[in-house]
Amino acid sequence: MPLTPAELADRLGRWSSGRGPLHLLLAARLRRLVDEGELPPGAALPPDRALAAALAVGRGTVVAAYEHLRVEGRIVRRQGSGTRVAGPARPGPRETTGAPVFLHLLEPDDDVIQLACAAPVAPPPVLLAAYQRALPHLATVTDDIGYRPTGHPRLRRAVAEYYARRGLPTEPEQIVITNGGQQALSLLARAFVEPGGRVLVEAPTYPGALEAFGEQAAHVRALPIGLDGFESAVAAPARRPDLAYLVSTHHNPTGAVLPPLVRRRLARAAAAADVPLVDDEVLAHLTFPGQETPPPLAAYAETGTGIVTVGSLSKSVWGGLRIGWIRAARPVVDRLARLRAVHDLGGNVPAQLAAAELLPDLEEHCARLAAERRDRHDHLRAELARLLPGWRVPPATGGQTLWVRLPHGDGDSFAQVALRHGVAVVPGAGLDASGGSRRQLRLHSFAPTDVLTEAVRRLAAAWRVYGGDGDDGDDAPSPRALAV
Template structure:
């Protein structure tokens, strides 16, 4: 594809308030992810594209560097710049589209270990739908549009936080269609192109994609968040995002004292701090989960969801924040979505008081499956490093050699879908890692471990690590 065609596909774009290179990277990212610039497409040299678009060469270089760090393009001296996935780097049949489909809609012959969520609703959910039916049948004078969420569920979520020691009013709650919509709305609310976001490396793929969709620039925080104040001073972020409880993907838990320091520091610096609590209720038996960050500062913005704790098909999430922030989010949501499904929200309102009991009942089974998969991996793949966790849904595994992206493709050919670590880490420091979940029954986990072992025994890493495709698994 020649430079003029690439420039034409970029369409109209302007700097607005943000950094020009971030806008250029965002537009190229969309073209790549939408398939308009297919895998292997050569991109124009820096100077040529800069001249065509009438921008400085440094703008193009910075945009290319950002996309390369995300694994979307490959730059080689003497070979130019190409969209990741050409024949020189990986086979055509393992481009990002099939991998992504196997993450969310796996084939019958593939064991999905990438996208983690309960695969069956608990009995309580059906009972809650039955209990809300009389209220639904008696509804009159209500068109059912609630951009902020149905009042019954908003009150139930507020009560949920009050019971956990976080004073919360009805006006501080926005109901969303899952945690992913909550993150997307927050990104749209707080970010302009070129704004910086502080987040852990590695971190949640949906959060990474939500922030990148707004042309934000990711700045990485070290594990444990010890350098938060220094990073905030250096980068002056518009937003910070953390997962302090059963961090995705590592499973780590931030200690109580560190939580207090983080919340108080963010509040003192005026940095909006998002606490992702989607996994917070998933501790193993005997583990005492520290209180949420919002206990220490009412300025913390909290994201929650029922999809990871109850069932993946229950698309209920929420945001807890100051009332003015909730009002802004509701206005943004109303442009695209006048409100979620009312019967589902009514059922969720019935269910929420039983959430802790459901999680407690399921915890021993999750712990047993965690132990089973680790034992099978230790037996069949003793060179792999798969540390134990105290809750959550996933293992963060370090491979003894090679890279997670190319091994992910080998594993898929052996009937297992896993997530490469490089797609979860904007620094590129997790290339040797993969993420797998342990929510399947033990016989399925045994078979998955056997297939992974077969894949590993046939695995030959490429001479140059394979760039990761965009990773959107939860």
């Protein structure tokens, strides 16, 4: 199946963040994709105009970039049959869903201010102290080969106690430790979603979840935030989903928090329909001062067997720690452990011992940083209101992101223009399985206030250039001149 312009734009990533004419930057990135096999021989490339629209550049930029690659012998262009990567087509591995924002968010920052991937940028002192406290435990390990698919007992116990403090009684046997929240979602997709199965998600939602469920070639159906309409969506047995997924606390990207009555209704509906409901609580720790958040959704279930809760330390402590977990019924934990053993046998034991030292004080650690997170959220909103008053920027009560609505245009094309002005943002369409949110952007507020000020200044400059059509031009020479 040929790549759509949006899919190729996703693979190009931050192609325009370097120095030099746009057509040369585009040609360089396409060349790399071809040489590394990301664009295999025979792959069809989008037409000039369509790709130009997706990248928010003039058609001449794409024509010139394609011409560079044609002269080099990397692509073939024929009237009537379009543009293809040179060489005979060959079968390759099944593609992932290619969540539009997922991989290139992790690229080095270079000169770009990163308002796309929200996470702490350095390990905090409490993590270093936790490792120091964990070393004596590691030194006493004997008769233990270290392969623990369900996780180290000390950390499983610490996670269970953490949930008990939050009003959700939990046994250590209900916990499986994972290498971060993303692995947790991938394991759940493999455990519950049949090839070609159905998954219910919110629109918009966390793009990593769309990627994880799409790996199973699932049909993803989007419902409004809070899974409004869940009961009717599972009413017909023939259309019963394999899994439903939501972010109940500090929703990614809107920051919304589901009230207790909605949590209770969803828990009852999931139990009645016998549909596993995954509650992603990775952001639940990031509440602003003075705000109250309800207990985990599983606390509202009568038996708790049908609700699966996902947690992680990536956003509250540091992504490099790679510690996440799943809370579920014991039969589900046993099933997940078998799947986990097939892939990596278990996680990093020293990191798990350090995490076990962190968990008892996690709430206190997050509370110490809550005022700073709120101040940065408020500062970003104030700067956007000052320099971009036409943008609609609702406040949040916690979390890490703002969900911005543009007054016109679309997020995909504006994100390309913003990148050329030195700031990376996430267009909303990549977070919305329904095909909506095209005029939305996701911005994060983790950065220091001076960085946020500069980021908004660059966004304002990009918006002035963007106008209504998103084309800021390119002085690329003509294809005829390139061929000489």
